[in-house]
Amino acid sequence: MAPDEKSLHDNDKSGRDSVTADPQTREDAGESSADIWVKCPACKEVAFRKEVERNLNVCTRCGFHFRLSVEQRLAVTADRGSWRELLADVAIGDPLGFIDSRPYPMRLAEARRSTGRNDAVVVGLARIVGRRVALGVMDFDFMGGSMGTVVGEKLARLFAKALHEGLPVVVFSASGGARMQEGALSLMQMAKVAAAIGRLRDARLPYISVLCDPTTGGVAASFATLGDLNLAEPGALVGFAGRRVIEQTTNRQLPDDFQRAEFLLNHGMIDAIVERRAMRSTLAQLLAMLTAGGRAPGRRGRSAKAR
Amino acid sequence: MLAIRSELARDSGSSERVRLARELRDVSKQWSSALAPMDRVRLARNPARPQTLDYVGLLIRDFIEIHGDRRFADDPAIVAGLGYFGTRPVAIVGHQRGHSTSERLRRNFGKPHPEGYRKAARLYLLAHRFGLPLITFVDTQGAEPGVGAEERGQAEAIAANLELMARLETPVITCIIGEGGSGGALALAVANVVLIQENACYSVITPEGCAAILFRSAGPEKVDDVARVLRLSAADLKALGVVDEIVTEPAGGAHMDPQAAARELGAVLRRSLARMDRMTPQALRRSREAKFAAMGSPYLLDDCLENRRLPG
Numbered sequence: 001m002a003p004d005e006k007s008l009h010d011n012d013k014s015g016r017d018s019v020t021a022d023p024q025t026r027e028d029a030g031e032s033s034a035d036i037w038v039k040c041p042a043c044k045e046v047a048f049r050k051e052v053e054r055n056l057n058v059c060t061r062c063g064f065h066f067r068l069s070v071e072q073r074l075a076v077t078a079d080r081g082s083w084r085e086l087l088a089d090v091a092i093g094d095p096l097g098f099i100d101s102r103p104y105p106m107r108l109a110e111a112r113r114s115t116g117r118n119d120a121v122v123v124g125l126a127r128i129v130g131r132r133v134a135l136g137v138m139d140f141d142f143m144g145g146s147m148g149t150v151v152g153e154k155l156a157r158l159f160a161k162a163l164h165e166g167l168p169v170v171v172f173s174a175s176g177g178a179r180m181q182e183g184a185l186s187l188m189q190m191a192k193v194a195a196a197i198g199r200l201r202d203a204r205l206p207y208i209s210v211l212c213d214p215t216t217g218g219v220a221a222s223f224a225t226l227g228d229l230n231l232a233e234p235g236a237l238v239g240f241a242g243r244r245v246i247e248q249t250t251n252r253q254l255p256d257d258f259q260r261a262e263f264l265l266n267h268g269m270i271d272a273i274v275e276r277r278a279m280r281s282t283l284a285q286l287l288a289m290l291t292a293g294g295r296a297p298g299r300r301g302r303s304a305k306a307r
Numbered sequence: 308m309l310a311i312r313s314e315l316a317r318d319s320g321s322s323e324r325v326r327l328a329r330e331l332r333d334v335s336k337q338w339s340s341a342l343a344p345m346d347r348v349r350l351a352r353n354p355a356r357p358q359t360l361d362y363v364g365l366l367i368r369d370f371i372e373i374h375g376d377r378r379f380a381d382d383p384a385i386v387a388g389l390g391y392f393g394t395r396p397v398a399i400v401g402h403q404r405g406h407s408t409s410e411r412l413r414r415n416f417g418k419p420h421p422e423g424y425r426k427a428a429r430l431y432l433l434a435h436r437f438g439l440p441l442i443t444f445v446d447t448q449g450a451e452p453g454v455g456a457e458e459r460g461q462a463e464a465i466a467a468n469l470e471l472m473a474r475l476e477t478p479v480i481t482c483i484i485g486e487g488g489s490g491g492a493l494a495l496a497v498a499n500v501v502l503i504q505e506n507a508c509y510s511v512i513t514p515e516g517c518a519a520i521l522f523r524s525a526g527p528e529k530v531d532d533v534a535r536v537l538r539l540s541a542a543d544l545k546a547l548g549v550v551d552e553i554v555t556e557p558a559g560g561a562h563m564d565p566q567a568a569a570r571e572l573g574a575v576l577r578r579s580l581a582r583m584d585r586m587t588p589q590a591l592r593r594s595r596e597a598k599f600a601a602m603g604s605p606y607l608l609d610d611c612l613e614n615r616r617l618p619g
Contacts, residue, residue, distance in 0.1 A: 090607055090608075091607070091608045092603075092606055092607060092608065093606055093607075093608055095547065095603065095606040096536060096537070096538045096547075097536065098536045098537075099536055100521040100522070100532075100533070100536070101521070101522070148603075149602070149603030149604070149606060149607060150607065152602070152603065153603065153604065153607060156600060178489075178511045178512075179511075180511060180512055180517050180520065180521070180537070182511075182603070183510060183511055183537050183538050183539065183547070184509055184510055184511055184537075184538070184539065184544055184547060184549045185547060185549065185602060185603040185606070186511050186603075187489065187490075187493055187509075187510070187511040187549075188493075188549060188599060188602035188603060189602065189603065190466075190469055190490065190493060191469045191472075191473060191493060191496075191497045191599045191602070192599045192600055192602055192603075194466060194469035194470040194473055194497075195469075195470070195473035195474075195497070195595070195596045195599050195600065196596075196600070197470055198470045198471075198473050198474045198596075199596070201470075202474075217490075218489070218490055218511070220462035220466075221450075221461070221462040221463075221465040221466050221469075221490040222465075222466050222469055223466070224462075224466075225460075225462050225463040225466045225467075226466050226467070226470055238462075239457050239462065240450060240456070240457065240461045240462040240465070240490065241450065241451075241452035241453075241456070241457065241461075242452075245452045245516075246452045246453060246454065246457070249452050249453070250452075250453060250454060252454070254454070258454075258457075259457060264460075267458045267459070267460070268460075269460040269463060
């Protein structure tokens with residue numbers, strides 16, 4: 001489950017780069033050339049940041065998908081003004097007394113300061129092209145999007161809420177895996193969320209998982225691959241074991257596209273690769289089709305009966 | 308400890324036996340509590356420790372092994388089958404690391420490929436459909452970090468098992484008998500009752516793997532430190548609520564006396580199964596879901612508990 005944060009950063013210098021810096025701090029600092037320009041890590045094209053941002057943070061030349069912050073993801077996914085966050089207060093202490101080079105509470109405090117949230121996922125209710133959904137978005141900037149008790153708890157409660165209200169669920173994953181600092185408790189979160197998905201599935205409510213760059217380890221091995229449909233953004237790194245670990249154990253150089261979305265598609269492991277500009281409409285269409293059969297119980301139905 | 312044990316074997320006077328046995332237990336307890344966490348991991352990995360097939364041999368009658376995932380292959384790292392535990396037919400699934408070098412190689416040291424989890428899933432479904440109790444044994448360092456395992460979707464294979472195990476409407480008991488490592492272990496461990504043997508361990512990642520990620524160069528002393536903070540011993544896991552009960556082992560560890568270890572494990576299994584006898588299939592599922600829904604909750608700093616709702 002190695003939440004192989006370092007290797008993720010190593011083979012992917014791409015990612016967030018500076019494209020996602022907070023606009024507020026950017027203005028405070030005064031615009032330097034790095035703020036005006038952005039270089040695509042794939043094709044090396046240098047382009048106006050504003051232009052790339054207008055293009056949903058996709059390279060205008062080669063289509064490379066930069067990573068998105070949670071705010072950017074919500075902005076390009078949910079209908080304007082429709083997002084209502086839930087469970088923002090849920091937070092974790094230090095269950096193990098975990099210390100590596102720094103104590104876990106210190107790492108948490110830093111991540112909270114830099115991201116402005118309690119942990120590595122936001123959950124809430126939103127509309128996508130008018131359709132109500134329960135929505136979760138992981139924050140890779142918060143300790144590599146690692147899943148500890150809070151991530152498991154918030155997602156499990158999101159699925160329970162969707163079940164109760166008869167809503168479909170969409171989750172955007174971006175995570176290095178389980179959070180080592182919470183030990184076996186973080187492992188248990190994989191089962192916690194999977195069990196909650198089982199209830200939703202019984203109620204015939206659709207769940208669409210969107211695998212973003214990167215989704216690995218314990219997150220890939222639980223809710224991220226349990227969608228009724230599993231979609232991925234182009235180029236997203238998706239896998240269980242870290243690339244570096246596999247290279248070391250097998251003593252073999254792996255191809256560049258190993259564990260990329262295209263690789264998974266070729267091996268039959270994901271349902272479709274969807275470009276960012278088409279994601280919103282694709283989600284809306286798929287949800288429309290999946291709920292048109294009239295098998296979902298709506299607000300009461302099975303969830304009420306099951307109690 | 309060995310001296311006491313051999314004396315115990317020689318001596319025939321019954322009062323003397325009782326005294327020696329007590330002494331052996333005390334010495335063993337002292338020794339066990341003095342073990343550093345990483346020593347505990349090494350003990351859990353000891354190839355002489357009884358493994359799934361040993362316990363099957365000692366506890367299960369008329370065992371018939373079931374092979375293959377009907378998709379790709381039979382994974383020797385996971386054994387599965389049907390047999391009688393006492394008078395009850397049960398489904399058995401467990402990792403098998405292997406004892407000899409050749410067996411260990413053949414079984415990939417108990418590190419499953421996706422087809423192993425998918426074979427396990429077939430047994431889970433059999434147990435569910437025919438109302439058989441499911442007993443699983445966990446003994447793996449974790450999933451196989453290999454190209455084929457990734458190509459064939461080991462993440463999905465593990466995830467599917469987590470959901471499936473949570474849904475089963477039959478009693479499920481897991482016993483961690485060696486090393487329980489990450490998703491490769493959990494794919495066999497979403498159970499109503501999770502037992503752990505005294506000297507077994509269970510963790511989100513191996514201490515070596517954890518140290519390698521946290522510290523770029525992971526020397527042995529870093530690995531020791533990490534093993535300490537991961538809280539992977541049986542007693543720690545019990546305190547965290549990850550396991551339900553610790554199964555005692557013979558003095559010095561299960562490998563010193565596999566028969567005694569199996570007797571002890573068998574007794575706890577029987578007791579755990581009996582406790583679930585009167586639960587309906589739906590209640591079994593519901594209580595398993597509730598158990599995992601509560602994992603870690605005591606450690607949440609949470610202002611909005613009124614929002615809480617267990618799934619279902």
